[in-house]
Amino acid sequence: MIEPIGNQYVVARPVYSANAFGEEHKKKQRYHKTFLDHLKVCCSCSSQKAKKIALSLFPIASWLPAYQIKEWLLSDIVSGISTGLVAVLQGLAFALLVTVPPSYGLYAAFFPVLVYFFLGTSKHISVGPFPVLSMMVGAVVAKLSPSESTTTVEISNSSISNDSSTDEYKVMVAATVTVLSGIIQLLMGVLRFGFVVIYLSESLISGFTTAAAVHVLVSQLKFMLQLTVPAYSDPFSIFKVLNSVFTQLEKTNIADLVTSLIILLIVFVVKEMNQRYKAKLPVPIPIELIMVTDRLKTFFPHSLVSCFYVENLQEVLVGVFIRVTRMLKSLSDSERSHCLITNLASK
Template sequence: MEHVTADEEPSAPLVYRVERNVFDEEYLSSQLLHEKERTPKTFGQRVAERCRCSSEKAKSAVLSLLPILSWLPSYPVKEYLFGDIVSGLSTGVMQLPQGLAYAMLAAVPPVYGLYSSFYPVVLYTFFGTSRHISIGTFAVISLMIGGVAVREAPDSMFPLNGTNVTGLVDVDARDARRVQVAVVLTTLVGLIQLFLGILRFGFVAIYLAEPLVRGFTTAAAVHVFVSQLKYLFGVKTKRFSGPLSVLYSLIAVFKEITSTNIATLIVGFVCIVFLYGVKDVNERFKKKLPIPIPGEIIVVIVSTGVSYGMALFENYQVDIVGKIPMGLLPPTVPEFTLLSNLVADAIAIAVVSFSMGISLAKIFALKYGYSVDGNQELIALGLCNFASSFFQTFVITSSMSRSLVQESTGGKTQIAGLLASLLVLLVIVAIGFMFQPLPQTVLAAIIMVNLLGMFKQVRDIPALWRTSKIELTIWLVAFVASVLLGLDFGLLVAIGFAILTVIYRTQRPKSVILGQIPDTGLYYDIDEYEEASECSGIKIFHSNSSIYFANSDQYVNNLKEKTGVDPTQLLAERKSQQKHAKTKNGEKKNSNDSSLQKRNAIAKLDLELGVAHVVLDEAQKQVEVLSNGQVPEAQGESDSEEVHFLQPLCPVHSIVLDFTPVNFMDSVGAKAIKAVIKEYAAIDVRVVLAGCNRTLLSDLRTMQFFSGPVTTDIIFPTIHDAVLYCQHKRALLPCPAVH
């Protein structure tokens, strides 16, 4: 019978009282808990149910695919429109120079960065679930695309006029080929993201832990920074990709440092100083400024004017953006013959693109109290990349810097992103030619300054050192591997290492012995809390891990080490003592039948008690009382030796395995636990399980765990139930408890 009361006086502390019988699984499953009756559905019924169409299902499917329909009809024009307009203009002004700059990272002409800042943004407005992120070009993704484009279309493939003269490259043919590679790669990335989204694989982002992503993006910032040095100094070097590309690029720049174009360096350095100052002012006075100062567009306009007025290209050989075609390109089918070489790169870019987008989307969703759907985000990004690739774009994702501007300037919905894309469209169709004199060093300056946010992630190192050494190791491995091996191989190494850390943690769980807090049903680590004390003769083992093929042996070893009870060792010691006693008895031929009876009585008592007594004299007295009711007057040497080899194997009579942290157990783990129960039973130590969840119990039944000597009466819902049961069973033995 269970009785629960609580003190209801508001001034007094709540009191929790429970009076009930000790529950085991056999009682719970037969008397207290009854599963609901469910009629199993056939495969045809399940398919029919999923395919059944209704107005509610159709509406839900449409709203899921087009999230804009869920908020646009109730769009509060008076409250949101002005903020979205200001935010859209501010973000668009920032998106223009970044689109031009990141196209350089992608190894394609600048105008393709503008295309990538228009088409995908429009599509995301309709299919995306985040209201605040700014979709478009991003430095890390652009650099990964550029590495693939350079690898597939190196300069050596395009000699000028068909000659083999070193250094002469047909730039137009090379750029056209690299655009084809970038477009096909974008198509493949879009297909992969669509496929994962349809299969509801939005959870894949969780495998890219935050330390991994931050270490990877910091390494990407190093790659991006190094790749822009040649534009800042105005030197001519080839573009490297693959392992050690950062070192090769640095060496190449330093080899050509004597040929630095001073005019290019001055323009770039002045732009860096100005942009850094503007960013600092925006950060310091962001609460007082109605909108951030658009430093990037100011730099672009001023430097374009200066370049045109001073003829920097003609007079000082300063490299400029060059021809920007007017208008939009007609849709074309990508060159699918290139697909076979790009699959691995596409998978890496697809995962990184999605992980960056969803992580930023979740930050804003949490801040403003709405939800984002990871699967729909995959579909949205997949559609943006796949559909836009037919209009000559490259892979996009969300940009942290632009998203922060879009949010801080009052943006409430993706209307702001749509307005930003319209501003980009205006430049493409009307005034793009005005940016043709823009020096490339200015774009390099914009990229370098925008990397500051990613470089600040180095501050994670001391923070992680204080909180988690394993996460710090993940961060460092992701950073070092990505810097030295390249972004593609570095990402694979980082993911592989992160998975190894998970295996390491399951292989080395924290194992402790629990003790009871006096006068409570609470049990805590005896090494950590002074109040926790062990129950006499009972060991409560806790390991914070599930039990499966990879760690089942470790679990058993930790159990034996922590409890101090190793059945194999104890049985070996007893066998050695028995052998020694038999040898002594063989030498003494005068052993009589009474000693044999005493030995049998002692052995019988040992089996009945479960664990023999520690005090040998007390054990001998129990035997004499049971056999003839008299205590012998004297003990012979032989009898003393017989009792000696039957001395207690250990003072522990019960072991409780706390299964509260165990989420699952495979067949290997189940066999290991079953073997442990039998092994301890051989030395008369009872093993019981506590805190098993219902799913785990169902799995154990499926694996036929409860068969033979193992039954459900060793399963208890709580540790306290198990301890009370063990104490009760011990008290029923015909001898005093062992202390």
Template structure:
């Protein structure tokens, strides 16, 4: 019993196992190096993403602290770097901004309530082991949603590059507002924004050519603060962060009315799913490179706990970030202790270094965001799907434009509904193939794909490449009728059931009716090579007199030979 409790404790708190098996000589160096490297990247990113969420930059550092600490204790992915990300920040701003102005004292309160709801949703699903919910959002839906969201994020940051003030609005109104505001562009701000983008792109270019990783965002932040201080740019009208409070976040429980909870709940569900999907996709991708194992349900619990506890310490919703996780992996992260190092660096910044960010320009934060979100637009994915999977390309396109023009909840909701409709349509029309035997062999091939395949006289051999259930058995029956119309001399329809993994009661009932209809036309239906569960269903449900149970257990070739002997008799 003690061993079972110890195993459960280790499964729920993976850091326990990490500490028991930790090898300082081979692991500590990689964890420390990765933690410091990600910390240098996370600090400016966190402040920039707070700008997207509509809260003061300091809250980006709060979101980079407690959630990261909690994930380091409960998470199963060593390189996954949890913290604020652009997509989630935008969803936060969209949901809360529709209820309160960013200048309202209630805005921050609702942001923290939303963070609590996101965490509670994720934690609840994780506690009942629903990590399989990753299948709810197909890749085309997620790609379309994230690409559209990246464009919307970019459009909201252009005002910081131009140095103009604009109210929060939808995408088209934002574009129109930017066009009208162009004559009011503040040139020092524009120079700072474009210069910062050029600097970061230049640093990335040098990094690739030199084969080393340089902290482009931190370099840009440092130089921007120095330039603002040396040349007094804040006196020219350049907007800066201003006074940043020092110290760790205080603890408080977010409170809300039932009406506010109901209004925020749909966005909390979307953030919970999107954040989890993004994190698990990143974690699994990196795990494949190292052979590590990821537990999706534990990841769901870890992210949920990170957001619940984070909301108590003034953190807006956090999840795994792609670029930071890749850096964490490349820098040598061995365990989630790398996250503790990063969190320690953020805490040190909050305690000692916040006065240094007083002169950080908003334009530079906007530039960091524009550079970051450019990589979220899946142009290659769109082109690839158009060439290879037209239906998936349609799902991606509908999700993309719906998100862009209608809104985030509407876009992702429509994408999910459309992808489920596509799935239902495809499942209701399973692939079938009329088979023939290759001369001199026991192999069978589709007669439509291999001209050498020969169909024995008096037989129709049909392979069904899907499980049979109420929605697709009618289509299979139509395929059988079509085959008999093309082969009027056939006396036996032989169904190759090997690809069929399961069959429901509706499908069995329909096959019974088909058997009776064919019998009136002098045609028998045989089932060959059925797997155990399918064979059991057929033998139990169909009257023994009308089912050749012996054929069910034969492989396809033996069944064909038996049918030929039966026809000759």
């Protein structure tokens, strides 16, 4: 016992000898488990342990019974529609980065969310394709896939493209890279290599994010301008892509450019309005839904469609995405102007 007395402390406690201390505080006998004992504990099974493992593998079984339908359902539906539309559009855009048919972008937007619904631990996260990974897979696909070619057939002076076989080969390469990456990631997770992320500085992550955004922006230029830009996979590919784009600026599809700028402007303005007036709006304006529905056709008369081939993705089995427009390469400037004037006069 310690008691303060002025500026001093008085310590009062019993004085022990070695024998007296040993009698009062006897040493406990510890049993060291062998490897066989640990193996028995790990391999044993009981109802409580099975339930715990099942809940850890399928967290939905724990939070779904406690879901408050009246309080959460409406908000979850609105947020789910908005997030789902963004995921679908990103999947279609990232499919172009991988150079595979856009329909596979729909699969990439749907199946990860479906799997995470049952196996995920967070109710407020949306998983799906990532632009940097899409570009990396696209570089592998461009390097290993054969160059696109056409096979000429002597029937009515026509040619048949073997795009279908090329697309199938590209899908096979992308799927192989995806499976191998998943196996490597699974092995790294089992070996607990996630600790490496702790040593990544904030400046490194910021620089990586900024560089990735620049690469994604440059990769989308050829789709906005409808230019034929070859795929590059070397370290300085971004400069080669920019050089190819700048040397072909005179071939820019004006309809593509105008369409892209209008959509970018509208989406940017509405996003700012949603952020600024979110307290007054009952639900955010679903600008993504508006941009991918038939209402977009109001911006483009039928005459422009017939002259510039403003075309939607009807080739995609369940596509809801407006494809970037294509100009008729066979028409000269005078023929294109004549086509536009004729169609306007007929209206």
